[in-house]
Amino acid sequence: MSLTNDYIKQRLVEKFGEALTSFEESFDVLTFTAPAALNLKVMQFLYDDEELQFRFLTDLTAVHYPHLPDAELAVVYHLYNFREKVRLRMKIFVPVAAPQVFTATKLFESANWMERETYDFFGVDFVGHPNLKRILNVDEMTYFPMRKEFPLEDQSRIDKDDEMFGR
Amino acid sequence: MNMEQQHIKLPQGAIEKQTNTLNLGPTHPATHGVFQNILEMDGERVVNTESTVGYIHRAFEKIAERRPYYQITPLTDRLNYCSAPINNMGWHLTVEKLLGIQTPKRVDYLRVIIMELARITDHLICNGVVGVDTGAFTGFLYLMKYRELVYEIYEEVCGSRLTTNIGRIGGFERNFTPAAFQKIEKFLAEYPKALKEFETLMTRNRIFVERTTGVGPISAERAMSYGFTGPNLRAAGVDYDVRVAHPYSSYEDFDFTIPVGTTGDCYDRFLVRNAEMWESLSIIRQAMDKLKDLPEEVYHAEVPAYYLPEKQDVYTKMEALIYHFKIIMGESDILPGELYNAVEGANGELGFYLISDGGRSPYRLHFRRPCFIYYQAYPELVKGAMLSDAIICLSSLNLIAGELDA
Numbered sequence: 001m002s003l004t005n006d007y008i009k010q011r012l013v014e015k016f017g018e019a020l021t022s023f024e025e026s027f028d029v030l031t032f033t034a035p036a037a038l039n040l041k042v043m044q045f046l047y048d049d050e051e052l053q054f055r056f057l058t059d060l061t062a063v064h065y066p067h068l069p070d071a072e073l074a075v076v077y078h079l080y081n082f083r084e085k086v087r088l089r090m091k092i093f094v095p096v097a098a099p100q101v102f103t104a105t106k107l108f109e110s111a112n113w114m115e116r117e118t119y120d121f122f123g124v125d126f127v128g129h130p131n132l133k134r135i136l137n138v139d140e141m142t143y144f145p146m147r148k149e150f151p152l153e154d155q156s157r158i159d160k161d162d163e164m165f166g167r
Numbered sequence: 168m169n170m171e172q173q174h175i176k177l178p179q180g181a182i183e184k185q186t187n188t189l190n191l192g193p194t195h196p197a198t199h200g201v202f203q204n205i206l207e208m209d210g211e212r213v214v215n216t217e218s219t220v221g222y223i224h225r226a227f228e229k230i231a232e233r234r235p236y237y238q239i240t241p242l243t244d245r246l247n248y249c250s251a252p253i254n255n256m257g258w259h260l261t262v263e264k265l266l267g268i269q270t271p272k273r274v275d276y277l278r279v280i281i282m283e284l285a286r287i288t289d290h291l292i293c294n295g296v297v298g299v300d301t302g303a304f305t306g307f308l309y310l311m312k313y314r315e316l317v318y319e320i321y322e323e324v325c326g327s328r329l330t331t332n333i334g335r336i337g338g339f340e341r342n343f344t345p346a347a348f349q350k351i352e353k354f355l356a357e358y359p360k361a362l363k364e365f366e367t368l369m370t371r372n373r374i375f376v377e378r379t380t381g382v383g384p385i386s387a388e389r390a391m392s393y394g395f396t397g398p399n400l401r402a403a404g405v406d407y408d409v410r411v412a413h414p415y416s417s418y419e420d421f422d423f424t425i426p427v428g429t430t431g432d433c434y435d436r437f438l439v440r441n442a443e444m445w446e447s448l449s450i451i452r453q454a455m456d457k458l459k460d461l462p463e464e465v466y467h468a469e470v471p472a473y474y475l476p477e478k479q480d481v482y483t484k485m486e487a488l489i490y491h492f493k494i495i496m497g498e499s500d501i502l503p504g505e506l507y508n509a510v511e512g513a514n515g516e517l518g519f520y521l522i523s524d525g526g527r528s529p530y531r532l533h534f535r536r537p538c539f540i541y542y543q544a545y546p547e548l549v550k551g552a553m554l555s556d557a558i559i560c561l562s563s564l565n566l567i568a569g570e571l572d573a
Contacts, residue, residue, distance in 0.1 A: 082391070137221065
């Protein structure tokens with residue numbers, strides 16, 4: 001028995017119908033988008049289903065797309081099936097003004113720090129997280145540094161006269 | 168002294184159990200890196216732990232968004248600096264997958280040799296240090312000598328030792344010299360003896376066994392829930408290894424077993440790492456044998472648009488000059504795409520989640536750092552343990568601060 005991407009897609013569409021969108025395969029990994037309200041339901045279904053068994057959260061992170069109105073932040077989940085050795089990628093798009101996403105900590109212990117890291121760098125508010133505070137940056141920080149509105153310093157700038165660093 | 172003073176009658180609940188707070192770190196020799204554990208202690212037992220990480224956070228993911236692809240390799244060095252070559256290769260393999268570059272077999276085998284050497288150095292430090300933390304300093308010294316031999320191999324191949332920046336996208340920057348192969352042969356000849364000696368010293372040593380058995384155990388289910396990968400997950404009894412599950416760099420050509428443990432305690436983690444070193448040695452031996460049948464002059468893929476040309480050609484040939492300029496300026500054409508690629512790092516699954524929009528730098532690059540993910544299980548592992556057990560548990564998890572913080 002082997003779990004193909006087509007079959008996973010078929011099962012997901014059967015269960016959730018039109019709610020899941022933009023199914024695509026990139027480098028053999030099935031990718032789809034779920035609405036923010038459904039992220040836990042989809043993951044629970046993938047976890048519990050006898051055939052799908054996506055019971056390992058490999059990675060959780062976010063991406064900032066400033067050019068997408070009302071869907072600026074994408075939370076990306078990489079799920080894994082140990083038995084069939086299949087990866088799956090789920091994306092949740094939320095507006096940067098209201099970045100609320102349900103926490104996955106109830107399902108996966110590993111989501112705890114990964115969600116804290118995502119909050120720390122992108123400001124995604126994981127609703128229901130037991131300890132949502134900054135993890136790598138200092139607590140006093142007031143902004144979310146991985147967002148695209150904070151570019152790294154332009155190395156060709158000339159307005160700064162800093163002899164110490166030889167710019 | 169009268170009798171009344173001796174028999175003090177205390178009201179109910181006046182003596183309350185108090186716990187002490189103990190700060191372990193940020194820079195404490197027992198933490199093997201810069202991070203802090205705030206332990207809540209009841210006498211000598213750990214009641215609760217809170218970990219503070221981020222002291223050496225260097226914003227690699229942000230920096231990577233401005234750098235051309237070939238300049239990101241040195242950033243990966245500094246993740247798990249005990250086995251930097253695996254990180255380098257992981258990054259090269261990710262970019263090669265994005266660009267669709269097929270590497271020749273010889274490059275794959277050379278990479279396997281370097282990666283397995285790195286795995287050995289990482290495991291030998293970890294296992295040596297578990298010994299040190301249980302009070303056995305000798306074993307560490309036995310093994311440390313052989314890390315030097317491996318570092319000499321790196322030096323011969325790429326010129327540097329700890330943060331190696333080894334290899335390029337498409338292959339290696341130069342061919343392995345005969346001296347490099349001699350050094351690998353020397354290591355293969357000498358290391359098994361030392362490892363055997365180390366095992367004789369530790370594996371059935373009663374003090375060591377009693378200090379590590381049952382310390383920091385974790386069940387397979389909990390380990391999976393906590394996102395464990397690598398030797399720590401295998402010690403809990405799950406035979407997941409990226410080299411076998413999703414072979415890269417021609418690992419499917421090699422014959423090796425995945426050692427697994429049962430209880431996931433410090434002793435099992437120690438045994439799994441030791442067994443993996445033997446497997447790595449066998450893989451290197453197989454790779455050396457396979458190399459004999461392959462053309463000796465091949466050390467990179469023929470991808471002139473991404474692989475730097477010979478310096479002589481740059482001065483004499485137009486094509487080479489153009490490619491050289493484009494690569495150095497970071498103007499090579501990169502395809503848009505999104506992929507997650509993982510390699511079996513020394514600590515577990517080291518993943519690269521790369522989104523390219525076709526620009527000179529990645530649109531987004533995320534490192535899945537195994538240390539960062541499994542370290543959150545630490546409070547559960549040491550709850551109720553003695554302080555000294557908490558230290559062994561810390562060292563047997565093989566936490567590397569660079570990988571924790573990225």
